[in-house]
Amino acid sequence: MPQPVPQPEGRMPWKGRTPARTRSKSPRIFAVEMLRLLAIVGIAIFHTFLPAFEGVLGYGPRPIDPNTPISAVTGSLWAVWLVMMIKFVGAWGNHAFFMISGYFLLPRMMRDSLETGYWRRQAGATVRRVAQVLATVAFYTLIMLAVDRFVMPVASAGWKEWFLLGLEFVWVYTLVVAFAPFVAWLLARIARWNAAVLIALATVVTVLVYVLNAYVAFTSTGSFALFDWRKWMGALSYAVSFVLAGLVGYVMRRARGTVTGDGRGGAGYGREAGRGREAGRGKSGRPLWMRAGVWAWMLVAVLAVLSVVVAWAVAKGDYSLMYRLSFKSTSAFSFVLAVCSLMIAVAHAEARHASAARSPFRPAVQALASGILGFYVVQSLAGELWKPLCDRAMAPALADAALAGAPVARFGWLLAWFAVGIVFSIGFVVVVCVCDRCIRQPLLRALKLSR
Template sequence: MSKRNSYVEMLRVLAIAGISVFHVFQPWFAATAVATPIDQLSPENQVIASNPLAMLLLGLIALLGATGNHMFYMISGFYLVPSAARKSHTMTSAEYWREQFAATARRALIIVLSVLFYIAVCYVINVFVTVPEIGTVVWWSYGLEFVWLYLVFVVIAPVFAWIVERANPRVLWTLMVIALVVVFALNLYIAFINPQDTARGLSDWRKQMSAVTYLVSFLFAGVVGVDVRKAGGLGRVSAQAWRRAATALALLVLLVEAVLVVLDERQLMMALSYKSTSLISFLGAWFALMIATAAHGNGEADVAHSARSMPENIARCITAVASGILGFYIAQSLLGGIWHTQCTAIMKGLLLQGNAWSLAAALTFGVLFALAFVLLVTIFDYVTRQPLLRLLRLRSITRA
């Protein structure tokens, strides 16, 4: 598992595409998936909330974005933890900690330099177009919460890997299951019983549950990855079995969302995907990772076969886009005040035209904009940030 196969890279691209689409529509979903009667919503939100297909689409997009976030962390844990665990077994203690300190420092430096690079880009853009909140603490700290969480997980990965390699498997999995049960029980309480965000600060435990959930996803995938490495594959569970499980989950979600739409339970739709803490999103990300991993075998000997099974030109394009995912996360967050405002204004204009196709036009534009935004930023990242990192002799963390 020293390298990822092309299907895992494709999964990363699909995840970032889903996250981009989610961020385009998230404000509309948040404004319509409430208990407020439809006739008390704003004109554009009334158009959306009164259309069952539109609400169904927004509900599924919300879950898709949450799944993408889990997927990103799971893929990282699935590779980082087993790689370090294997080295902790083959190296002396001193060699392991020395090597992991250097590797972790390099990964952390890449993340920090990447943030600084895009902050510099934002200041250049600000000369021509005002970047809202530029330079404020919230802009580069809380606004980049997802990136800073990833930095923390990268730092703790070697310690966790060392523990996993030496722990009793039965005890380890018991603790992992307990952690999953506790975390998602708390998430269910927050989402369905006490979801209001009024007056919550960063110190509020309910605010911190998203970070804790992502941490559990990262650690869980790391434990699964170690088991896969030791077993030389996923054992008796085939890719077909994982696909069946994923299909069953997708159909169940579609049915539940459709029922909620028919019953006009818009607030419950929000609860299902609340702040990426959804159990549905966690399971969806896990199943998708297992499908990609099992597609052509999972052992070291299968990596080359997996890479050959996809046409080389397609694999290269996928890898190029995947290599810009970190850059996209940073750029999307820092420039949100520009792209989101403009995109929403265009969508609102299309939506309020009042003809039979206005809603479809607005939704289609939002999806196409999100996908084009991913492609544009990842191309920019490919020709700017990544060459700079290579000049500094820092390896890309695409395969971290």
């Protein structure tokens, strides 16, 4: 049997490659699709309770006033704590969205970048991805213009509100996807040269980005001009998540052969290489960093730390600390939670072969999760339609909580307020994603912009 050819120390192995045009599309991983769906729901819940978060900051830790409904929240420490915790969910969902895209896109691009015709293939693929985003925006813009013209006025209808402010996140994603082939080409060559350098570089860039994010969060407030570097730090945070997840996906694919013992680990992953890694493996033979349980415990630990920090700030009435720790997309807590969530999903898939698993919920989860891009666009463009509906649904419970004299009654009304907001968010996600699945996605497939 031929022996694997040894590679220079520190160089990432590269499996035997097949021409890109002959590769079939990989089946979707149920755990990752579930994470994608949870990210959508988390983002919806975040936006539902964002006005409450802003109201809590504005009112402050003052006594309950029956004429000020938000005071019912500030007058209950547990309710303030929960509103503050929900604030971190939005950035978590956004980072998870970028990480899932990077985890699947970048490793494939890195592998393909060493083949002939890479730039020609990626030019076509990138144009198709960007066109899909633009077509999605155009599709829902036409619908919203029709609503504004024939059904009811949309207060935010207009170029600036829709395309410069409301869709910032979508444009950031478009830029990241457009530059992904260049990033993958560079990363692949650094990986072939020395893996340690690539890992160190990724670590330094990630730490530096979040140090700058902390500086922005603790020294600035409010919004920034379009070309202000502080505004672009949020976009850079998402780009880092995209690249970091792509590197994780690349390393996991390289390690897959060694973990399973199928002999397809590639050069440098022979028996001698395996002996040196036994100390870092669990009883299952998998490296500890590729075990879902390890990341689940880390997720619990990070959540526990975050919960204690938020509880401490709430008890002291230091609401400004919560604003800074959860400032826009710069929250390090949200980033770490997203990393843990992604690793739990992909490590579970590696261990259980989840891509081939069958679940009664699988079709529904995949159908809803596929509408994440459409949901982002609808949530932004239709904000003046769904937000008033949400406010009207939640307002009675909050008003009754402020009027309640007994703590037990106030507790019950606040629970109802949270429940109504969460149920509304989930319902909004289901309605938008089902419509997106049934209308927009078939249209894009008919236009050859999607598969």
